[in-house]
Amino acid sequence: MVTAQDIADAANTIRAGGLVAFPTETVYGLAANALDATAVAQVFELKCRPQFDPLISHIADASQLTKLAREVPAQALELIEHFWPGPLSLVLKKQPQVPDIVTAGLSSFAIRCPDHEIARKLIRSAGVPLAAPSANRFGMISPTTATHVIEQFGDQLPIVLDDGPCRIGVESTVVSFVDSQDGRPMLLRPGGVTLEKLEEIIGPIEVPTLVSSRPTSPGQLSRHYSPATPLILSADSEKIVSANDKLKVGLMSFQRPHFTAGFAAIEVLSEQGCLREAAVNLFAAMRRLDALGLDIIVAQPVPEVELGRAIMDRLRRAAVS
Template sequence: MSTSADISHAAQLLRDGGLVAIPTETVYGLAAHALDPLAVARVFAAKGRPNFDPLIVHVPEREALADLVSEFPATAVKLAEQFWPGPLTMVLPKRDIVPDIVTAGLSSVAIRIPDHPVAQALLKEAGIPLAAPSANPFGRLSPTTAAHVREQLGDAVDFILDGGPCRVGVESTVVQITGDQVQLLRPGGVTLEELEAVVGSVVIPSANAHPSSAAQPSPGTLPQHYAPGTPLILATGDDQAPASGKRTGLLCLTAPSNTIAYVVVEELSNTGNLTEAAANFFAALRRLDAAGLDVIIAQPFRDTGLGRALNDRLTRAATK
């Protein structure tokens, strides 16, 4: 686990244009000085990330927003009061100080306040906003431990802060705020039901609203994302039987009564708890990916609460 000296070292690296992997409550992020275009360019290079996919900017408190966003409407205030610090990202009109490389050239910026003691301590000590996508090669499984970052990015990162396993386990929910309207761009750690309890109706765009070659309004919206190297099939109906002669693994909320045909079974929660399942999700997929399988079969989740975010990740991870 990282010490206060580690945090001080990481803060200096970031001020100097370095890359630091940081723990958050969602997944580990690859952080750089958000207002330094050269530092941010290193993030894109390290991940192999296309420049039309914007980054999320992390700040320690709401007072830090004044320099970054030009509007913070009443709806955003309501959401901030309820969910910040926490796994909610808001897309808001940006100020000119935010470099275009951070926002994919868009006039908006994605902002959140993380709810993790190490991330909070780092942001306060560094004194700068941090642009931080997930600390993994673009399109691959998100890291939920420091070891995952080490395995995937290695020497591409100047320093890794270890804050233990991520508590939430899936990325933040992303919403775009336009006046009183709230549009859900990416499901995540804050559920649709929780959002609606605060702001009422939430707009959900159609699946093809944002062409994959155009600047994306939010990270995590491309059709292929969050994927293991092993082919993944999303089971539908009775299509859950292992293919004959293939080494098959199963990802499921709760294990079925007969699992003998599977080489590996990853049960995310033996009580069917979606919060527990989300916390275990990426680590379980990573173990399946490392098991020498020919194919992974994933059972979909009930499409409510955190199940909506988990289904989104599975749909994007599935072999196209």
């Protein structure tokens, strides 16, 4: 249980230029004062994150947005009204006080209001927006519990606010209002708010088919969210385990698999085939398999609709060699 004193101590650390890990509804974040370039540099250093990969800024409520964003288009305001607080990040033109290190030198930045009481209390107590990527080493599996964070950083990160498992389990959806060539908003990363729900509110959203050579938001690199164990994304898990009968092969299945022979370990994301449950379980299941000393992990695809789009995005990036 996170106490008021825990939040006060974490807020003091943020104001003093330090780092803390904190829970959100999506994954645990590694937070620094988003307006302090020196503090944000520590985030990149601790994560071993390249500085060309921008961060998401977090605010406690939409009233803080005008201090950070230069302009907020009408469609962005509609999404804010419907989905904030929530797992939706918007890419907007930034005000000059947002340091370039947060945005990787871009004139735009990603921002969201998390749907998590502890997160918003921390932001209010600190009195500053938080630049907060996932609290893990760069490119590795995202953390959905405080234990995952501690396993990664240990004593390097003395304050970890532990509020149990994350409710959603995959990162926020990112929609840009500055990248599109035809004026339409662009989906840069699928996540906790589905494309279908977004389009119900503002109509068609552009979905790019190519990966940008320079990220304009987090989560756009071709390899990300990856276990140390090689991961293969395939619907034909039986064929793969049969062809690698001398190896220890793990299986990550959407539902209970019909074929289980030959697998050293099996993780089922959702017995009932629920995409929301599968999203919650995704990173934790990947971590458990990764800890078993397997030679290969085979991940079966999930239906690529609604939250399945975010799950498949993470699996594809985890599987890129």
